[in-house]
Amino acid sequence: MSIQQIHDPDSSLGDEHKIVDRIYNAVMQQNLPPMTKLSESTICESFGVGRMKARRALLLLASQGIVELRSNRGAFVASPTKSDADEVFEARIHIEPSLTAQVAKRIDARGLKALTKHINKEKAARRSGDRQEIIRLSGEFHVLVATVSGNGFLARTLRELVTRTSLIVAMFGSGKASCCRDDEHEQILEAIKNRDAGRASDLAREHLEHIQLDLDFSQTHQPEPDLVSLLKAR
Amino acid sequence: MSIQQIHDPDSSLGDEHKIVDRIYNAVMQQNLPPMTKLSESTICESFGVGRMKARRALLLLASQGIVELRSNRGAFVASPTKSDADEVFEARIHIEPSLTAQVAKRIDARGLKALTKHINKEKAARRSGDRQEIIRLSGEFHVLVATVSGNGFLARTLRELVTRTSLIVAMFGSGKASCCRDDEHEQILEAIKNRDAGRASDLAREHLEHIQLDLDFSQTHQPEPDLVSLLKAR
């Protein structure tokens, strides 16, 4: 149950989607901070594709708010504003509690196994102190909940929201909390296991509120990216 | 407060978005039924653009599930399956009741005016028997609710969901009910006016359930499109 590639397998857009997925992941891991320039030539070289496919991938990313296209100047990783942040969290609060509650009602053994496995991976990443992995898994938990719900539309929507959230946290995070708090995912999983929809919903809501509370819009900061190595095959 | 063009005004994608919007509207009005072939040359001629822009617009539409791209065969208006329908309605049921409740809590005079104006337009269209207009306005009511919520992300998401719903209804609608029932939007507006969030939420949910109930997956049908004239400037 991979959530890294969530496109129609019959699609003719193999290369474009591969590029999109990889950039999504790099953004989610906070390896591609806001305002990073994504030049066509870098993408062509990094992915071994022609300009057409690079441009199409950038177009897709732009339509999903991950990248901003500037006429005649190129593509940049999106740089969210405070109002973007409000919008994203609000959308998430409409969707995630309701969705998490539904997952709690309907979870099957397979879904539960996937969620449990994921939480174990989060724990392992925390023990080993692998920051990028912690961040990536932290965001992916939310997308995974949507994925195990079986609703592809919502999974895609959540991926976009979570990835945008990652940019927001990169811009406005207080530094300490660059991802979700330690045990909140585990509590959500527990509620799902217990088929406690009400609790799952409340926990999901509180969890989002905590993430939002950790933001500080009085300052922004962004680390330096090493673009070429990040986009190379991993 | 136009919902026909909901793109970033600073974007460099003017023509592409114009094409996307127009095709969105044609689909929402059920003027472009499922499986309609959208050839590049037709789009180039209809919109007066080059192949690059036509292809980019089709790519955007495909990423939003409105169009299916078939390698070496071209682009077709999406042809939803029953499981697509389930997915779309489920997503809507997660989003719309919650969103409508929020609108009821927060509605301002401007939003109320826009919604009221819209309902009046729906009534007028019904009186005059203008089927395409009825269908378009019927779908747009839902997008408008999201729009007056002020959340651009949700407005875009709803537009996609509502447009997909239009395709679903075109494929699986029982013929009689090609759009929403007559007074349900008005009841939703009333609840919003009264700031009755609970009622607004319930009505929104029931409304979606009614639309879904009117679908009949044992049969499909699609009318003939006159493609060129539909895509011309309106």
Next chain:
DNA sequence: CAGCAAAGGATTGTTAACAATCTGTGTCAA
């Protein structure tokens, strides 16, 4: 008449080339 194969035309996928625009650097004058 039906079925099959081949040919021709239409359409899509891609690239190279060119035009347009922007950015960075160097020079000169105040």
Next chain:
DNA sequence: TTGACACAGATTGTTAACAATCCTTTGCTG
């Protein structure tokens, strides 16, 4: 030293041309 201007190089936007693929039409055979 600073600001303005010109120029070169880099990058993006677009088109024409060509290759690849598919669909339709035509012709032939049984």
